[in-house]
Amino acid sequence: MSVTVTPLRGRCVPFPDAGLGALATAQGNLPLESLDVTxxxxxxxxxxxxVQVFRNAFPESLEATYVFPLPDRAAVTGFRMEADGHVVEGVLRERGEARADYDRALAEGRRAAIAEEERPDVFTVRVGNIVPGERVTVRLTLSQPLxxxxxxxxxxxxxxxxxxxIPGTPLDGTPSGAGTAPDTDAVPDASRITPPVLLPGFPNPVRLSLAVHLDPAGLDLREIESSLHTVVREGGDGGAPLTLRLxxxxxxxxxxVLRLRLAASTSLALVPDEPGDGKAEAAEGTFTLTVVPPAAEGVRPPRDVVLLLDRSGSMHGxxxxxxxxxxxxxxxxxxADDRFxxxxxxxxxxxxxxxxxxLAPATDRNRFRAVEHLARLDARGGTELLRPLEQAADLLGTAEPGRDRVLVLVTDGQVGNEGQILERAGGRLRGVRVHTVGVDRAVNAGFLGRLAALGAxxxxxxxxxxRxxxxxxxxxxxxxxxxxxxLALHAEGLGVLPDTVTRLGSLFPGVPLTVSxxxxxxxxxxxxxxxxTADxxxxxxxxxxxxxxxxxxxxxWARARLRDLExxxxxxxxxxxxxxxxxxxxxxxxxRFTAxxxxxSRVVGDGGPGHRVIQPVEQPSGWEPSAPPSPLAAAPMAFTAPAGPPMAAAYGAAPAGPPPAGRGATRGFFAVRRALPGSGLGGAPIEVDFTALAAEELARLREAAGGSPYERRMHLADLASRLRVLAEHHAELSxxxxELEAAEEPGADLDRLWRRAEEVLARVAGGRPANPDLPGGSGRPFWKRM
Structure with a gap:
C-alpha cells in the first residue's frame, strides 16, 4: 500500500525550548508531567x-486538578488509576455519589481519582493524596467516530x-471549582472550566506524545494530511502496520487534526450485545446506518439567510x-432570489x-455593501452570543412559505454559557437550518456541533x-x-426499539448520513x-x-443518545x-450527571492533601493577550484589537445615482472613480475610487513593512482578500x-510579493487606469467570482 503523508502546512512551529519535562517554579513543579495519547x-x-502522569514535587501530600478537552463525540468508557505498583479500576457512579466517595477517601488518607464531564468536550480529573515524590498515572479509555x-x-x-x-453577574458564596473566573448567574460553573493560562514563552511544562495506528479496514486509503502538527511515519509498506507519531x-x-482520504459506502452494520451487557432479558444489539447522499440535482428554493460574524477579542489575528x-x-x-x-x-x-x-434582497449592490462592511471589522470586546442569535431568530421568523430559512454563524465558539444559549435560543431556532463555522486551532467544537444539530x-x-x-x-x-x-426510517425484519434512533437530520452534498x-x-x-428531494x-x-x-x-450510540438527551x-x-x-x-x-x-484501599496519609494545585494550561496557538498574565498563570484573558485606519475611504463606495460634480470620470487629486455595473436585476451601479483605495492600501502596507515575517505574510493575505472582493473591475488590482494569494503557501518569497504589492499600488494610486479600453477594468462581474 502506498500512502502519501502531506507535510505540515501553516506556521505552527514548536518553541525551541520545548520538551524539557516538568516545569520548575518558585512554588514547585507543576503536577502534570506527561500526556500520552494512543x-x-x-x-x-x-x-x-x-494517559496522564502526575508527579508530586512538594514535601507534603498533593491534590492535582487538570481541566482538559476530549473530542465532543467521544464516549468515555474506562478509567483507571495506577500508583505504587497498584492498579485501581474506576467505577461509574451518579456524580454526587462519586464525589462523596472521592472526598471520603481523601479524608481517610487514601489515594483517589475522579473524572467528571463539565461540557461535552471539557473534562476534569482530580487526583488526591499523591505522596511526596510519587507519580500517579491515570488512564482514560474512549471510542470516537471520525x-x-x-x-x-x-x-x-x-x-x-x-x-x-464568561457573561453574567458573579454569584456569592464558595466557587464550584478552582478556576480563575467566578461563577455567574449565566455560567454557574465558570470556575470549573477556566483553568489558569501559562505565560506565553514558558518552557514546555508537559511531555506530549501522540501516536495514531491506522487500519483502513478495507477502505481505499489514498492520502494522509496533518494540518497543524508535524508527524513522523512508521511502517505502512508491504502490508506492515502504519503508524503516525507526533x-x-x-x-x-x-x-x-489528521485527514484521511478514503472512500465510504452505504451500509447497515448490526452489533449484537455481548453476554452480560446491560439489563435486557431479550437479545439486543446496536445498529449503525450509513447512507451516501445522491448526486446534487433539482431546483433549490429561494433562501432567507442571516449571517452572524463573531468579532470579539478572542478572534484577533x-x-x-x-x-x-x-x-x-x-x-x-x-x-438574486435570496434575502439576507x-x-x-x-x-x-x-x-x-x-x-x-x-432582510434585504440579495442584489449586487446589497451584497457589495455587506462585503464592504465585513472588510472593515476588527476584533474587540466580549462574546455576547445570545443577543445576536435572538435577533437572527426574529429576522428569520418573517420568512414566507416556500423559502428556506438559514442561519450561518462564524465564530470560535469560546463562550461559557452554552447551556443558557441552547435553552433560550434553541426553541426559537426550530425550523431554521443552522450552520456553524468554527475558526480556531482550539475550537469549541462541542458547542458548535450541538448548535448546528438543533437546526439539522x-x-x-x-x-x-x-484550510x-x-x-x-x-x-x-x-x-x-x-x-x-x-427523512424517516422504516425497518424490514429488524426489531428497532422505539425512541432509540438518533437524529436523522437531512442529506447534504458530500456528507453521508449516519444514524444509530x-x-x-x-x-x-x-x-x-x-x-x-429539494424539488x-x-x-x-x-x-x-x-x-x-x-x-x-x-x-x-450511547454517547449520541446522551448528547440528544442533554x-x-x-x-x-x-x-x-x-x-x-x-x-x-x-x-x-x-x-455530565455521572463520574x-x-x-x-490503602491508607497513605493522616488525612486530606496538604497542598492543592490546578494545572495551568497553554495559551492556545494564535491567541494574543492584550496584557501580560501573572508570572505563572493568568485569569481569563481579555483581548483588544489594534485600531486601524478607517476603510470606508479606501473603498470609496457611494450611494446609487448620478455621480456628484467633480467625481466620476474626471481626474483630480484622487484620480479616477469607476462605477461597477448592477446586475440588471435591481442592483444599481456602485462607485469605487480605485485610486483612493490603492493609496490607502499603500499607506497600510508601508506602515506594516517593519513587522515580523508572520505579520507580513498575514498582511499580504488580508490585502489579497480585500482586493479580491472589491477590485474585480480593475485589471491590475485583480x-x-x-499573486498575493501565494503569500500563504509554504516557501513563498515574501520580499518579492511585498515589492510587487508596493509597485502596483503606487502605480494605481498615481491615477493611471488599469485598462482604458474597458469601462469597468477587467469586465468580470464581482458577484460571479469563484
Whole structure:
C-alpha cells in the first residue's frame, strides 16, 4: 500500500525550548508531567487511550486538578488509576455519589481519582493524596467516530481548553471549582472550566506524545494530511502496520487534526450485545446506518439567510482575517432570489446601515455593501452570543412559505454559557437550518456541533488559513440546502426499539448520513430510508443488514443518545435527568450527571492533601493577550484589537445615482472613480475610487513593512482578500490579488510579493487606469467570482 503523508502546512512551529519535562517554579513543579495519547483507527472509528502522569514535587501530600478537552463525540468508557505498583479500576457512579466517595477517601488518607464531564468536550480529573515524590498515572479509555465528508475522514483530538468568555453577574458564596473566573448567574460553573493560562514563552511544562495506528479496514486509503502538527511515519509498506507519531517537543496548544482520504459506502452494520451487557432479558444489539447522499440535482428554493460574524477579542489575528474572508464568500454565494442580513457582534450587535433593519434582497449592490462592511471589522470586546442569535431568530421568523430559512454563524465558539444559549435560543431556532463555522486551532467544537444539530445543519471547522478555501467549498454547498429532507426510517425484519434512533437530520452534498439505534431480537433484515428531494419528489434507499462485532458501536450510540438527551435538558426538559443517569450507568458511558471514581484501599496519609494545585494550561496557538498574565498563570484573558485606519475611504463606495460634480470620470487629486455595473436585476451601479483605495492600501502596507515575517505574510493575505472582493473591475488590482494569494503557501518569497504589492499600488494610486479600453477594468462581474 502506498500512502502519501502531506507535510505540515501553516506556521505552527514548536518553541525551541520545548520538551524539557516538568516545569520548575518558585512554588514547585507543576503536577502534570506527561500526556500520552494512543489512537487505533479502524475504518471510521477510533479507539483512544489517554494517559496522564502526575508527579508530586512538594514535601507534603498533593491534590492535582487538570481541566482538559476530549473530542465532543467521544464516549468515555474506562478509567483507571495506577500508583505504587497498584492498579485501581474506576467505577461509574451518579456524580454526587462519586464525589462523596472521592472526598471520603481523601479524608481517610487514601489515594483517589475522579473524572467528571463539565461540557461535552471539557473534562476534569482530580487526583488526591499523591505522596511526596510519587507519580500517579491515570488512564482514560474512549471510542470516537471520525467525521466524514467529501471523501475525507477527520480524526480530530483537542489538546487545550481555550479561555472562554464568561457573561453574567458573579454569584456569592464558595466557587464550584478552582478556576480563575467566578461563577455567574449565566455560567454557574465558570470556575470549573477556566483553568489558569501559562505565560506565553514558558518552557514546555508537559511531555506530549501522540501516536495514531491506522487500519483502513478495507477502505481505499489514498492520502494522509496533518494540518497543524508535524508527524513522523512508521511502517505502512508491504502490508506492515502504519503508524503516525507526533514530532517530539510539540506543545499542548492546539488541536491535532489528521485527514484521511478514503472512500465510504452505504451500509447497515448490526452489533449484537455481548453476554452480560446491560439489563435486557431479550437479545439486543446496536445498529449503525450509513447512507451516501445522491448526486446534487433539482431546483433549490429561494433562501432567507442571516449571517452572524463573531468579532470579539478572542478572534484577533489570523482568526479575524479568516472569518472575514469566510463571511464574504458566504455573502458572495447568494443569488438574486435570496434575502439576507449580516450581523457582526461582540458586546454589541452591528449591521450595515445601508441594508436596513429587515432582510434585504440579495442584489449586487446589497451584497457589495455587506462585503464592504465585513472588510472593515476588527476584533474587540466580549462574546455576547445570545443577543445576536435572538435577533437572527426574529429576522428569520418573517420568512414566507416556500423559502428556506438559514442561519450561518462564524465564530470560535469560546463562550461559557452554552447551556443558557441552547435553552433560550434553541426553541426559537426550530425550523431554521443552522450552520456553524468554527475558526480556531482550539475550537469549541462541542458547542458548535450541538448548535448546528438543533437546526439539522452542519458544523464546519477551520483550524488554519490553509484550510479556509477547502472549508468554504463545503460551506457553499451546505447553505445551498440539503439534497433530501423529511427523512424517516422504516425497518424490514429488524426489531428497532422505539425512541432509540438518533437524529436523522437531512442529506447534504458530500456528507453521508449516519444514524444509530438499538434493536431487539434476531440480527438481520434491512432498513429503508425515505424522504423528499429539494424539488418535492419522493426519495428512497433500502440497505440490507450485515452482522459485525466490536464494542465501539454500542458506546458511540450511547454517547449520541446522551448528547440528544442533554441538549433537550438544556432546552428546558429538566425532568430528563433521571433518564440521562440511567442511560449513562447502563451503558457505561460518562456524562455530565455521572463520574468515574477510583479509590485505593490503602491508607497513605493522616488525612486530606496538604497542598492543592490546578494545572495551568497553554495559551492556545494564535491567541494574543492584550496584557501580560501573572508570572505563572493568568485569569481569563481579555483581548483588544489594534485600531486601524478607517476603510470606508479606501473603498470609496457611494450611494446609487448620478455621480456628484467633480467625481466620476474626471481626474483630480484622487484620480479616477469607476462605477461597477448592477446586475440588471435591481442592483444599481456602485462607485469605487480605485485610486483612493490603492493609496490607502499603500499607506497600510508601508506602515506594516517593519513587522515580523508572520505579520507580513498575514498582511499580504488580508490585502489579497480585500482586493479580491472589491477590485474585480480593475485589471491590475485583480491580478495583484491573485499573486498575493501565494503569500500563504509554504516557501513563498515574501520580499518579492511585498515589492510587487508596493509597485502596483503606487502605480494605481498615481491615477493611471488599469485598462482604458474597458469601462469597468477587467469586465468580470464581482458577484460571479469563484
Amino acid at each position: 489512537a487505533d483507527v479502524s475504518g471510521l472509528v477510533a479507539g483512544v487511550e489517554v 467525521a466524514y465528508e467529501d471523501g475525507a475522514a477527520v480524526f480530530r483530538f483537542p489538546l487545550v481548553v481555550a479561555p472562554r468568555y 514530532q517530539p517537543g510539540e506543545r499542548l496548544d492546539r488541536d491535532f 489570523w482568526k479575524m482575517v479568516a472569518a472575514r474572508r469566510a463571511a464574504a464568500r458566504i455573502v458572495d454565494s447568494l443569488t 442580513a449580516v450581523l457582526s457582534f461582540d458586546h454589541a450587535v452591528e449591521r450595515p446601515p445601508e441594508l436596513g433593519e429587515g 445543519g452542519r458544523c464546519e471547522l477551520v483550524e488554519s488559513e490553509d 479556509l478555501d477547502a472549508a468554504m467549498e463545503h460551506i457553499h454547498r451546505r447553505i445551498g440546502g440539503p439534497l433530501v429532507t423529511d 439505534g438499538r434493536y431487539a431480537g434476531a440480527a438481520g433484515g434491512a432498513v429503508v430510508v425515505r424522504g423528499r 418535492g419528489e419522493p426519495w428512497e434507499r433500502r440497505v440490507p443488514a450485515v452482522v459485525t462485532g466490536g464494542t465501539a458501536a454500542r458506546a458511540l 441538549d433537550r435538558y438544556d432546552a428546558g426538559e429538566w425532568d430528563l435527568e433521571r433518564e440521562i443517569v440511567e442511560t449513562s450507568l447502563r451503558f457505561g458511558v460518562l456524562c 468515574f471514581v477510583a479509590v485505593d 491580478a495583484l490579488a491573485a
